[in-house]
Structure formats: structure tokens, C-alpha cells
Amino acid sequence: xxxxxxxxxxxxxxxxxxxxxxxxxxxxxxxxxxxxxxxxxxxxxxxxxxxxxxxxxxxxxxxxxxxxxxxxxxxxxxxxxxxxxxxxxxxxxxxxxxxxxxxxxxxxxxxxxxxxxxxxxxx
Amino acid sequence: xxxxxxxxxxxxxxxxxxxxxxxxxxxxxxxxxxxxxxxxxxxxxxxxxxxxxxxxxxxxxxxxxxxxxxxxxxxxxxxxxxxxxxxxxxxxxxxxxxxxxxxxxxxxxxxxxxxxxxxxxxxxxxxxxxxxxxxxxxxxxxxxxxxxxxxxxxxxxxxxxxxxxxxxxxxxxxxxxxxxxxxxxxxxxxxxxxxxxxxxxxxxxxxxxxxxxxxxxxxxxxxxxxxxxxxxxxxxxxxxxxxxxxxxxxxxxxxxxxxxxxxxxxxxxxxxxxxxxxxxxxxxxxxxxxxxxxxxxxxxxxxxxxxxxxxxxxxxxxxxxxxxxxxxxxxxxxxxxxxxxxxxxxxxxxxxxxxxxxxxxxxxxxxxxxxxxxxxxxxxxxxxxxxxxxxxxxxxxxxxxxxxxxxxxxxxxxx
Numbered sequence: 001x002x003x004x005x006x007x008x009x010x011x012x013x014x015x016x017x018x019x020x021x022x023x024x025x026x027x028x029x030x031x032x033x034x035x036x037x038x039x040x041x042x043x044x045x046x047x048x049x050x051x052x053x054x055x056x057x058x059x060x061x062x063x064x065x066x067x068x069x070x071x072x073x074x075x076x077x078x079x080x081x082x083x084x085x086x087x088x089x090x091x092x093x094x095x096x097x098x099x100x101x102x103x104x105x106x107x108x109x110x111x112x113x114x115x116x117x118x119x120x121x122x123x
Numbered sequence: 124x125x126x127x128x129x130x131x132x133x134x135x136x137x138x139x140x141x142x143x144x145x146x147x148x149x150x151x152x153x154x155x156x157x158x159x160x161x162x163x164x165x166x167x168x169x170x171x172x173x174x175x176x177x178x179x180x181x182x183x184x185x186x187x188x189x190x191x192x193x194x195x196x197x198x199x200x201x202x203x204x205x206x207x208x209x210x211x212x213x214x215x216x217x218x219x220x221x222x223x224x225x226x227x228x229x230x231x232x233x234x235x236x237x238x239x240x241x242x243x244x245x246x247x248x249x250x251x252x253x254x255x256x257x258x259x260x261x262x263x264x265x266x267x268x269x270x271x272x273x274x275x276x277x278x279x280x281x282x283x284x285x286x287x288x289x290x291x292x293x294x295x296x297x298x299x300x301x302x303x304x305x306x307x308x309x310x311x312x313x314x315x316x317x318x319x320x321x322x323x324x325x326x327x328x329x330x331x332x333x334x335x336x337x338x339x340x341x342x343x344x345x346x347x348x349x350x351x352x353x354x355x356x357x358x359x360x361x362x363x364x365x366x367x368x369x370x371x372x373x374x375x376x377x378x379x380x381x382x383x384x385x386x387x388x389x390x391x392x393x394x395x396x397x398x399x400x401x402x403x404x405x406x407x408x409x410x411x412x413x414x415x416x417x418x419x420x421x422x423x424x425x426x427x428x429x430x431x432x433x434x435x436x437x438x439x440x441x442x443x444x445x446x447x448x449x450x451x452x453x454x455x456x457x458x459x460x461x462x463x464x465x466x467x468x469x470x471x472x473x474x475x476x477x478x479x480x481x482x483x484x485x486x487x488x489x490x491x492x493x494x495x496x497x498x499x500x501x502x503x504x505x506x507x508x509x510x511x512x513x514x515x516x517x518x519x520x521x522x523x524x525x526x527x528x529x530x531x532x533x534x535x536x537x538x
Contacts, residue, residue, distance in 0.1 A: 087293075090299070
């Protein structure tokens with residue numbers, strides 16, 4: 001099954017770090033990505049630019065509304081993602097726990113909706 | 124119905140198999156498709172087929188295997204009908220293949236794996252125990268709702284959502300590895316205890332399905348113990364339940380009245396079960412990792428010991444409750460601790476140690492709180508207040524035998 005690991009963290013935290021700490025942080029992510037690759041579990045990954053670069057768009061009454069800033073204005077922001085392919089949720093959760101982002105933020109694990117799959121009955 | 128007598132027999136036979144095999148068959152199917160709801164549907168169709176087939180052709184020699192064969196076919200049909208939804212064309216084939224696994228051999232018991240999936244940390248905490256009761260024991264949402272004081276509609280929705288989550292989030296139906304086991308075990312033990320407690324609410328054993336429930340809970344606890352013999356809390360839970368079960372027959376008089384522990388006929392106790400509970404508790408204690416269930420079992424052990432030897436050990440019981448309180452912070456523990464304190468330091472000290480209903484609104488609707496208050500008030504000579512607390516307790520109790528017992532206590536109160 002494929003899962004998207006959504007990495008949420010306080011953006012300002014990274015900015016407050018010393019260059020040396022930032023470098024260490026980057027190295028940890030590189031090692032993590034390497035491990036995922038070695039395990040054959042990675043499908044894709046990206047780091048996002050800070051939320052200051054975000055723009056939201058929605059169409060109301062046929063007119064598009066474009067607003068500056070991210071959709072969710074919370075303390076932690078979405079800062080990147082990993083798309084992984086693993087046997088089950090437990091495997092996805094254990095990869096999420098190994099991600100450096102789990103130590104300085106929160107990782108949301110979401111299964112990918114397979115094309116053609118019926119909608120949940122309880123929804 | 125052509126053969127009403129035969130169909131009656133078939134009904135009895137299917138009910139018997141349902142009790143014994145339901146959870147095993149659901150677990151077998153769901154572990155292979157990860158779809159609990161589909162497994163339940165397939166199985167209920169198989170039971171319906173049995174009701175029409177067995178009166179005509181007689182009960183099969185191996186009813187469990189018969190039901191599994193039919194349920195398996197229904198499952199494949201269901202997945203075939205939904206084939207357009209499948210992500211890969213190979214999926215149907217693989218489902219057919221994994222379902223076909225054991226032909227005529229013994230059907231593997233995967234109920235424990237199923238319990239771990241139901242008690243997965245990603246399942247809503249309040250839904251874990253209800254989900255186990257449904258998936259393993261086949262209880263319907265209505266009955267589960269009444270046991271957990273929820274509305275049947277809300278409980279039904281929660282159960283559907285949880286099953287969807289198992290399927291869609293890809294929660295594995297298997298026993299977790301050694302490192303994860305201790306943490307995950309807690310939720311499973313709590314759910315087993317919840318099942319036991321529901322069966323326990325019918326101590327007269329009048330309701331066969333409920334009586335069966337305590338038996339199933341004991342069975343599940345034994346299963347967990349055999350899987351993880353090094354987990355002291357699993358041993359503690361089994362010891363606790365065995366202690367309760369051992370005194371079942373003594374809890375009611377011939378006339379069906381509730382009999383408190385101190386007045387029970389010890390000849391009616393199951394001393395083999397008590398001995399087993401004591402041995403389990405001893406083994407758990409030697410592992411030196413204390414927990415809630417071990418402490419509760421130790422309280423039961425102290426009560427039994429006091430009744431047998433006549434030697435009071437109330438200060439030991441207070442210590443056990445102190446430790447339990449530290450672990451759980453539960454108001455129910457506070458009530459029991461206050462009753463034990465009353466035995467050591469007198470009723471006034473016991474009353475002082477009682478939790479305050481103003482601090483926890485749930486207490487105002489909790490029968491044992493008012494019954495305990497009434498007892499302690501009566502012992503301090505506050506008869507008018509004792510009478511009031513006793514009346515509230517009667518008003519809150521749903522078991523007629525306990526209500527009768529409380530009414531007798533009230534009659535004994537001086538004016």
C-alpha cells in the first residue's frame with residue numbers, strides 16, 4: 001500500500017538553528033531518504049518552500065479568489081512529504097517514527113486512495 | 124417451512140456453531156482480505172444458507188468447514204462484483220488464492236491477531252473494546268451499545284468507521300512483534316476485561332449468551348497468556364477474572380438474592396479456579412512489573428484469604444488500593460479504598476476518604492458510590508442520611524437481585 005507521510009513542523013524552529021545544526025538536520029534527512037531508497041520503499045519526496053511563499057485559490061460563485069498565505073494557519077506548517085510503498089500501516093508508522101521530522105514536529109500518515117476504490121461506507 | 128422440526132434442530136445447530144466458531148471464521152477471512160465488514164457479511168450469508176440447507180440435507184459432519192467453504196465463496200463473489208474497484212486485476216486472483224489456503228485441515232485460530240488489529244492505536248480508543256466484541260464474539264451493535272452506555276445508532280456508526288479504517292488505512296491483522304507487544308497488549312487486555320464485565324452483569328446465568336461471554340473472555344485471556352507468558356499483566360487479568368468466576372455460584376442465594384462476599388457459602392466457591400488464580404498471580408509477581416490487573420487480582424486474593432482464614436488483612440488491602448489509585452486515579456478505586464479504610468480506622472475515616480460527588484459528576488449516577496456512602500453513614504449513626512443515600516442507590520440499580528439486597532439493607536436501618 002502507498003502512504004503519504006506529511007511532515008508538519010514549526011518553520012521558525014529551523015531558522016533559529018545555527019548553521020551547524022541546520023547542516024546536521026539536513027544530513028539526518030539525507031540519511032533517512034537513503035534508508036528508504038535502500039529498502040525500496042520510496043516513491044517520491046519533496047521539501048516545500050516556507051509558508052510565506054504559499055497562495056490559496058478557491059472559486060466562489062464562478063469567481064476565483066486568490067489569497068496570500070497557507071490554508072491552515074497553525075503553529076506547525078506542512079514542510080514536506082514522503083510518498084512510500086510498504087505492506088501495511090504498521091510498516092508506514094515505523095517509517096514515520098524514523099523520520100527526523102517526527103522528533104521536531106508531527107507526521108501525519110495518510111493512505112493513498114487507490115483509483116476506483118469505493119467511498120467509505122461510514123462517510 | 125417443510126420440516127419445522129428439522130429447521131428447529133438446524134437453528135440450534137447453527138447457533139451452537141455460531142457461538143463456537145464465529146470469531147474464528149471472521150478472523151480467518153478478514154486476515155486474508157483485511158475487510159472485516161465483508162467477512163461478517165459473507166459469514167452471515169453462510170449462516171443463512173445453513174438454515175435452509177441443513178434441515179434438508181442434515182447437519183454436515185464438520186459444520187465449521189462447511190460454513191467457511193460457503194463464506195469463502197460468498198467473499199469471492201463479493202470481490203468479483205466489486206472488481207471494477209480493484210486496483211489491479213491480479214487482486215481477485217490473489218484473494219481467491221489466500222482464501223483457499225487450508226483445505227480440509229484445521230482452520231487456524233487467528234482471533235488474537237484480529238484482537239490486535241481491533242485494538243490498534245490508530246483505532247479510536249473508545250471503539251476498540253466494542254470492535255473486539257463484535258468481530259470476535261459477533262455481538263450486535265445494539266447489545267454492545269447497552270454495555271457501553273451509548274446509543275445503538277452512534278455505536279453502529281463507530282463500528283462501521285473502525286472497520287473502514289482497518290481496510291483503508293491498511294491496519295495489519297497480525298500479532299505485533301516482540302518490541303511492540305507490551306504497549307499494544309494493554310488495549311487488548313482492557314477490551315477482554317470489558318467483555319468479561321458485560322457477561323458478569325448477569326451473575327444468575329439466566330441469559331445464556333451473556334454467560335457465554337464471560338467464558339469467551341476467559342478463553343481470550345488464556346489465549347493471550349499462552350502467547351505472551353512473560354507479560355505479567357496478562358497473567359494478572361486472567362487471575363482477576365478467575366477469582367470473580369470462582370465465586371459466581373455463591374453470589375446469589377437459592378431465591379436469587381444477592382449475597383455479599385462476607386456472607387457467601389464457601390462450599391460454593393470453585394477452589395480449583397481460586398488455586399489457578401493464585402498460582403498465576405504468584406508467577407506474575409515474580410516478574411516484578413506491577414500493573415492494574417495484578418493489583419486488582421491481589422485485592423481479590425486478600426478478600427478470599429480473609430474469608431477463608433478469618434484473619435483480617437485490611438491494611439494490606441488499603442495499600443493495594445493506594446497503589447491502584449496511583450496507577451489509575453479512578454474514582455471507583457477511591458470508593459473501594461474508602462471502604463477498606465473504614466475497616467482499619469473506622470467508618471468516619473472511611474467517609475472522609477470517600478470521593479466527593481461535587482468533584483466528579485459521574486459519581487451521582489454510580490450506584491456503588493451511593494451504596495458505599497449509605498453503609499458508612501449507617502455505621503456512624505447518621506441514619507437519615509444513610510437512608511437517603513440507600514434510596515438513590517436503589518433508584519440507580521438495574522439488577523433486581525441487587526435492588527432487593529439494597530432494600531433489605533434499608534429495612535435494617537433504624538428509624
